[in-house]
Amino acid sequence: MKHLKKYQIIVLLIFGVSAFTACSDDDPIEPIPCSNCPTNNTPTPYSLKLPPLFSSSTTPLNIPADNPLTVEGIALGKRLFYEKRLSINNSISCSSCHNPANSFNDKGVAFSLGAQGQPGIINAMPLFNLIYADKFNWNGSANSLEEQALMPVAHPLEMMETWKNVAQKLQGDPTYVKDFDKAFPNEPIDSVIITKALAQFERTLISGNTHPDNEFAADFGFPVTGAIMTAEERRGFEVFDDPERGDCGHCHGGKFNFNWTDYSFRNNGLDAIPDSGLAAVTKQPYDIGKFKVPSLRNLIYTSPYMHDGRFATLEEVINFYTTGVNPNSPNISPDMFHRTGANGHIINLTSQEKSDLIAFLKALSDEEFVTNPAFRP
């Protein structure tokens, strides 16, 4: 609101000056150099390129009206994403826990380390296709990417810095002043603008080039643009989709849902006494133990698995879902019980079915995404 007023005044000033100069054609006024002059930068609108399968969908892209994608905003967001001055001792950046080579995740680490080497308490999530999501973090504590980006800077287990300090550090760097002015002309450098830029960059992180993407896009009539699934991966998808074997689809979708999640919050039965999860946000007892259903993309880059990183391998994950689910976990999703059949018996997967299923899950990994130079500093 304050920004808006300031902006309006500046716009009025610009109009006033231009109206004046327009009348005095004979005597052009030389611009006087100053540090706080309003600038006439206009950010360039950016049009996001989507993979064929994605572009066929009318699933809405979550781009806030007050933060449209711009070339300059995305570039600034990328610079900030790799900026260690966001942390208290200039030691870590967003990319420290969200490494592009690992699908923007901290591979091999259950709990990432904060600015002073202290471990966190929840597994860093990978970052891709977030433009389709409307709740963020494992417990849904953020309603937008802008809101999410506010959190790690001041978090006592993460960057431990104040937003005031971050703003001051960046305001003191003329190269940043220039970049901010290009992306958000005549706006103060503060947490609002910094998180807007970060969110813009994150919205460009689109991952959609895998064997299943290529194969399923062909089913929609798109030309085949890359390798499709192997026989093993295809068998694995059958296990995935079969309600009497994997029954993965109730939570993770299938060939028609390229997000490989419905973005719901569920308790999958990990523990007899589960972590609070969504209930930490909603304060509702029926939300205890519910965590965001993660996408299944890029799993080969994002181990360990689950919100607390308890499973090191996909084999462990599959074994959990076949025989390790705790049916008495409070608020467990009834969808966990389809595979038990009418008689209540556990349906085990054969070792062949397990290895096929894992082959399929790994096939949802996108090498182009993790090597994309556009996402690197």
Place this chain on the structure above:
Amino acid sequence: MKTIFKSMLIIAAFGAVTSLSSCDDEDEDPITPATPSQSASIRFNHMSGNDTLMLNTTNKPYTNALGQVYNVSKLRYLVSNVTLHQLNGEEIEFDEYFFVDFSKPETFTFNPSKLVPQGVYSGISYTFGFNEEDNTDGIYPDLNAANWNWPGMLGGGYHFMQLEGEFVDSTNSDRFFATHMGTARKIDSSGTAYVANHFDVLIPNSSFTVGNVDFELEFTIDINEWYTNPVNWDFNVYGPGIMPIYDAQRLLNTNGRDVFTVRKK
């Protein structure tokens, strides 16, 4: 129903041309004066017997016909081809589906663009789920994003309903049920067949008159009716895991025909 999806594609491809030609049509083909029409809104209301349905209750406030007590943690369902039948035989069909998620009140109300002519109507019919033509794999992006698809090996298409909760079983323990409905797969000695499992119902006592004001049609679903009339449903037998069970799927088809009542408001 499917035509609306197709026409959306056509509009996307030929938007400018379509709008141009529609102007021409107006000029060249004057339309005969239409009967005055009104806007209708469709609203869904949820009950279990005489009780207003609530989600995630800690107790089990509802009782099915067999006396089994239960609560509800999820209810999503899909209704299509809602059609208003005029006394003169004309039909007004809303060319859209209504996908209701009981956890999201914003999905309870729909405002179809099609106007309803004033006059006397003998009744209202609907399809629960999608008929065979509309139940086509993957063609509805919003339903895809909601994981509403029905598995390919059970015949594909979409779910028609997901009704989930907990009941007290025959050993007095809490157990889950997940009444998911869609295409019924039948496997017997002659092989595998996929039986369309939607049903079309002309709702009893649904006659009404449209005057010169806009109006609302309130559909009320009584979820207990899934579990009785004519056959009492036993959660101990059909709890979760009923999607591949042909008899369970067909029983929902039989029992479901009286789940909705409707009234004009």
